[in-house]
């Protein structure tokens with residue numbers, strides 16, 4: 714694999730939360746163009762695995778190796794809820810050196826171009842999810858970790874996320890996506906996390 718190409722590997726990873734071993738011996742390997750759907754029952758450990766993959770949580774056993782920058786989308790979008798959406802995205806635009814025109818372009822992509830003057834706290838559930846997706850896109854990272862990106866989205870928005878994931882992977886990125894819902898992305902692999910059995 715080329716050094717500039719993104720990759721994400723987990724080898725024999727185990728996850729312990731409190732005194733419970735959630736899962737063990739979990740391995741995965743993704744390279745450019747790959748997309749993986751993480752599935753499994755409530756509380757099985759999908760979000761925990763996402764946090765392990767991005768380095769926010771230490772695995773109980775095993776190791777994770779990653780090449781390339783990553784963007785994590787979870788239920789806590791890093792957008793100032795007191796700012797208008799445009800201002801909240803512009804904050805990160807200044808941090809990351811993103812041109813204002815690019816902010817507008819991505820806001821249009823996720824269907825929020827007309828809501829840039831609305832405070833983030835007034836956005837609906839689905840609009841807030843789409844705002845978080847805009848932030849994910851704007852990060853420009855080749856590795857996307859999307860934890861329940863379809864929650865609260867209407868049918869058209871689900872299709873939009875599926876399209877964006879497909880485009881991201883077609884452009885050489887990779888994506889791990891945790892969802893209880895079916896995900897319509899061509900070539901998507903599926904990993905069902907199973908409860909740990911000794």
Ligand SMILES: Nc1ncnc2c1ncn2[C@@H]1O[C@H](COP(=O)(O)OP(=O)(O)OP(=O)(O)O)[C@@H](O)[C@H]1O
Pocket residue numbers: 730731735753754755756757758759760761762
């Ligand atoms: N900080 C923590 N300390 C102890 N236990 C935790 C902690 N965070 C999560 N857990 C527990 O770990 C288990 C897995 O949680 P996690 O959020 O990873 O599951 P999930 O598969 O994403 O669930 P869901 O489908 O409901 O989103 C749950 O039983 C949860 O209560």
